[in-house]
Amino acid sequence: MCNFNHSCPSDDGSCNCYMNQYLKYCTQTQAEPFRGYMDIQLAQPLMSIILSQSEKINELSSLIMLISQKLGKSQSPNSESASFVNPIVSDEIISEKNIIEYLCGNSPNFTSKLKMCGDIPNPAYKDRAFPMMVRIVDNLNNEIKLQKREFFKIMLFAAERPLKPLILNKTGEKVVLGTLDADGDSSILFKKIIIKEVSSHFRNGSLFLVVKPENDDSIKPLIIPNFIVKARKMKNDILTKKPRFDEAEV
Structure with missing residues (x-):
């Protein structure tokens, strides 16, 4: 039962202030569950996005770890390709x-x-x-x-x-x-x-x-x-052709 702390100067019931306060209280109490429902409806898509991104991050981490392991094996000194790609050069003098x-x-x-x-x-x-x-x-x-x-x-x-x-x-x-x-x-x-x-x-x-x-x-x-x-030796002397003049122009 609703309990209202309300004092009204009118005792005969002719005043409507009591009813107005009752309607206001009912409106507030009925709106609270609806607001909570709306909050849940808005939160569900956001949670789905967060979970999806988390799964993708985990997949990417696993892929990076796999690639790192593959690269580590290919660069191992025991690998057949390692001596070809990066041969070990000894300090011993070749004679x-x-x-x-x-x-x-x-x-x-x-x-x-x-x-x-x-x-x-x-x-x-x-x-x-x-x-x-x-x-x-x-x-x-x-x-x-x-x-x-x-x-x-x-x-x-x-x-x-x-x-x-x-x-x-x-x-x-x-x-x-x-x-x-x-x-x-x-x-x-x-x-x-x-x-x-x-x-x-x-x-x-x-x-x-x-x-x-x-x-x-x-x-x-x-x-x-x-x-x-x-490197190829360059010629020191560069031959230049002398200009040819036509006798008619002299």
Whole structure:
């Protein structure tokens, strides 16, 4: 039952203030449940959005964790691709002996060797061709002649590990061009050797130029250390054509 703290000067009931207060009270009490219902109706879509975003955040976190695990495995030192993408370069100095072991094994048995005839440009220049001739000699440097002609090839090595011949540069172009294979039984001529890379791009700033027999393990390869290749030399003298004047204009 409604309890109103109301005092009215009129005791006979002729005043309407009591009824007005009753109607006002009823309106307020009936509106409260309706307002709560409206608040719930507005809150439901907002909660749905929050839950949906929370699920998406959890899915994204799981995906990021999975990607991190995959990347960790691919960059592991035990991965086969790791040595290819990021090879480990040792501080050990590469020597002629290391190259001989790489080409001929640990226990070669040489009865003859290759000796360079004349000189080659050192430093050489990138993209500028030069010839090279070698002879087959015995261990006393006496020239000998093979019973049959043998093929020889030009190779280039850097003082870096893993030790391997330089074939392609970073742009995919061949490092050495020209006459890379030649045959002979006493003297072998490589008419034109072209180096496409400067040696300053490699460790120690120099390379190893190598001449190796293709099929005869008794001939020791020729290894030229400290081979330097610089950028192409520019001509100092620039020829300019003199202007030609027509005699009629003079």
